[in-house]
Amino acid sequence: MGASGAGKTTLLNVLAGFTKSQDKVEGSITVNGLPVDSGKMRRISGFVHQEDVILHTMTVREALVFGAILKLPSTMPRPQKVQRALDIAALLNLQKSLDSMVGSSMLKGISGGEKRRLSLGIEMVTEPAILFLDEPSSGLDAFNAFKVVHILRSVAHRHGRTILCTIHQPSSEVFHMFDDLIILADGQVEGAGLGVIYLGEVEGMVDWFGGLGYRCPTYTNPADYLFMEVLNSQVRAEEVTQTSGDGTARVAPAGEASGRGTHGDAAEASPSGEDARITTLIKAWKTRDETAMQRSATSRELLETGISKEAENTAAAFWIQVPLLAQRAARNAWRNPLVAKGKLAQTIFLSVVVGLIFLRIGDDQRGVQDRQGSLFFLVVQGMFGSVMGVLTVFGAEKAVFQREYGNRMYGLPAYFISRWLVELPFHVVCPVLSAVICYWLIGYQNKAERFGWFALTMVLMDTCGAGLGIFVSCLFNDLSVALSVMPMFLLPLMVFSGFFVNSNTIPPYFSWIQYISPMHYGFIALAKNEFSGLQIKCKPDQGCAEGYNGDMVLRNMGFDDKGSVQQNAGILFAMMWGLLILAYVALFLAVRRLTK
Template sequence: MAVESTPSGSVKETYDKGNLDVEQHAVAEAHLKNTTIRNLTWKGVTVTVKDRETKLPKAIVENVEGIVEAGEMCALMGPSGCGKTTLLNVLASRPTGAQKVEGAVLVNGSKPSRDTFREMSRFVEQEDALIGALTVRETLNFASRLASTSSLPKRERIARIDGLLDSFGLVSQAETLIGTPIRKGISGGQKRRVGVASQLITSPKILFLDEPTSGLDSVASWEVMSYLKGVAKRNNLIVIASIHQPSTAVFNLFDKLLLLSAGQPHYFGSVSDVSAHYESVGHEVPLHVNPAEYLLELVNIDFSPNRESAASNLEEQQRAWAASPRAAEVSRAIAQIESSSGGSEVVLETAEKKPSAPSLVVTLLHRSFVKSYRDVVAYGIRFAMYTGLAIMMGTVWLRLDAAQESIIPLTNAIFYGSAFMSFMAVAYCPAYLEDYLQFVKEKHNGLYGATELIVSNFLIGIPYLFLISLIFSAISYWLSNFQPTASAFFTWVFWLFLDLLAAEGLVVFMTSLFPSFVISLALVAFANGLWMSVDGFMVQPTILNVFYKYVFHFWDYQKYVFENMMVNEFSERVYTCGKGPDGGCQCMWQTDLADQCLIRGQGVLDQYGYKPGYMGKDVGIMMGIIVGYRIAAWIVLKLKR
């Protein structure tokens, strides 16, 4: 297939080049062909929201209809705020946040179920969520493993990946990282191509793209859309893209155009016929002018000096389109497709099976593992941070003796070591936020759900958090001279590990609830500040006021960590008393060993109301809190649309 129009200096016979084997494409893209999808139609699409000022219903998309055949690319164009993205979300069966959505979106003239539509379609966001620590090839590989293509032999999946890398001009970048804030990766245009390719490999029949050329220069924009056009033509793929101010070369790549203004349709039909339509209503497209720019200026009244006159002219244009033979032809074509379908269900003819839940969890675990050791933001920074904290703690509370004057410092060290370890779990917010955004995209595309994310996220953290607990304890515990026995040391490690598991669960819950770095960071910090205040150190449980004791104290995970670390240190240890002004023995804690000038550690615990023997029950409660945070996050993810 020859290229219709290319930017200067960028002429690439992308689909006829000699090094592209036809058989390779047949293998690489066979998964796009086993379908019965012939067209996508929509009619009477109207989206109503509540006006912020008047509080009355307001239509932001009104009575829009259209039809796109298999193998065609359709552009949604219009000025900012005209309803392009809203309409794209409606067509893609995605949430819009609107008060009311009316109309029908049909495949082959019939309305598919939500699950079927998600299986056959994919959506590429304007800012596509990609995991920066993965290479281009790994991104496509994991996308393939999460989709129905995972059931294919590994050799065939690799062939498909190679075919898409070749088709999208990404062969030389195959082993390059996508890029993180710390490590530079591929360019913006290449990221767009990776985003599209990662959706194509998951067997879509319909592809939606939100501003795929936003932020790209004309050459990169043409490259992205021209590669996509070739794939669409070869595989009868339906492509619908909202696009803003395309160049002439990019504009001419589209087969159809839907032009919107103030939510109303001003044109729908072939790109090649748009000039003829506007000429027929008195707006001839000037020669040597980008028709896309001219049309956008024509339907944009935001910067008109005379808004009333411009608005009146815009209404005339809309009425002219509604009364035009082309509009009537679109309505007739949609009605004919709908009547010929007979209401039959859409069937996807494919032998590929969706992966099972355990398989999805394993794939997500593998992807998270690769990310965890490459992306220092995930765990590397936390390892360094906790190691630094351990050194600082061990050298500040250095070699404390088993003496009366060390009891308060030891208590302070126990609180500091446990509370600040959990507080610093806020560093996990950006890493989980990247996983969350990836999940949102993949959930909308029907690849997996909240259960797989929560389970895999929990499992991948276990070895890292245990290693952090062990390293931190190995440094700080012995430097500070806590109870010097192996059993006491490993009990400390165990409680620190549970502390970090609970703290990370809190991060996952808060970030799932409010997926904003600043908000989740603030909420996690606030919650940990509250837990510090009521865990029993600041105010002893015996005198903590009733409200905080019964509302927060008993489900504060730091409470159980602090209590059991205190029991671990003091329940079986004896401390020497100090000397009074007269040189005699003076014990700050009176116990049964006072006559020996000693303090039994249980005397310290009595002030807090702590007693040994409750570790099993407390471990059970901690497990409940840890699992509870994950279940809460799961519920949030399930309820979010």
């Protein structure tokens, strides 16, 4: 316990092994007398964060079974894992909500209390030797907070588990359910580290601070007394520091020292007075006799006993992770209206609009400009639509991935491969559907081979956009930042695609951009596929010479020496793999930034 900013969550994260790579941590952590590093600690423990981050389209049953299959040993049969998940649901009183979705702000789901208990259940399913919880009662009413802590107490006492949690200001009933207590205060003394002002049994807290001059009023919640009378910067009387006869530092109200009553005029403590009080409380604790809790923690019976192999949780095998993650991703795509159904509806709508805008292009000189414009529009639409779609969906799910990956539920390769396997059908079906609608509405060359290369190029453009979207979303933790930065990546690629600026007239200092632009190769492939061998009917009023054809158009665009349709499609295929590799590396670096 402790006031906001006292270091409760920081201490919990350090103990649980959830420090960031840039954090500087000194000291040692031992379990049963032997040192453990962050990786070892995370294998023997579970961690329930303050914010409940669970994929919103999963049901309670699916979330618990998902955690059980991934986190329980591979040697345990699947039916036994499922039964373990159901047993945890019964323990947490979640039976009535098993088939309800978790939900979000856009999708109705379970209540806040049920979501908190579900987060607890996902970590409890492996029965970890140590369970860390950051503010388990955060956002809950008094009754739900009581239920959660009561469950934790039962797990600790009946199943012999060690449970550590931070808690801000619990009710009296919740406070008395805890066994031991550490109270942190702001500040340090002579670089000694955390500002501990009490460490021991819960029942001894009131007596300790009472002995320092902070008397707890009758019928008062001890937690309220701690914050209002001991830690709060607003005190009822001016404080002074005294020293008892045995040299122990003592903090007493000014009224006690001067003979005035403690219920005199209220005075606001100055910042310097508050700092002095906290410093004195820390010094007072440093000079106390060793408590029973500390003697127990350093008992010779526990020293160097180590950690049994049974206490370590092992992740599921790769071949179990991939299909399970793919199944969840597919279910999420189907249940989320903005993913599957939204993509199909958007593809059909935009394709029909484009087809109607460029309906039945003529084969005269005026039709040349329309063909160029329609092909470029389709390239841009395929790239932009795929990038923004993937960026939005993947960016929204990244928080879930980071939380689950940090809790060692699965590995990065399994997640990335399964996610791409689920995304790939959309990046094939949608562009092919768009090609079917647009190709004959616009009136391109009516040949099966031409349509095949057109559809394949659209698929490659879509997949390249997906790779770029994942890459950019991994570069930035904030989705809004990624969305605002994305145009900076896309606009140069679009400008130097060959439509706005002739490829042969690009200044040398910008010419390199066209070679990294998927839209450049996509536009060349579509243009060569359509204009190569095209017969253009020149009319006298259009100012074109007799014999003008599609090959001349390609020459004027600067595409005559840019390779064939097949070669440009091959480059797009290579760029797709290159972007996916970059996306994987960016995702790897993103998770490395979060944990050591």
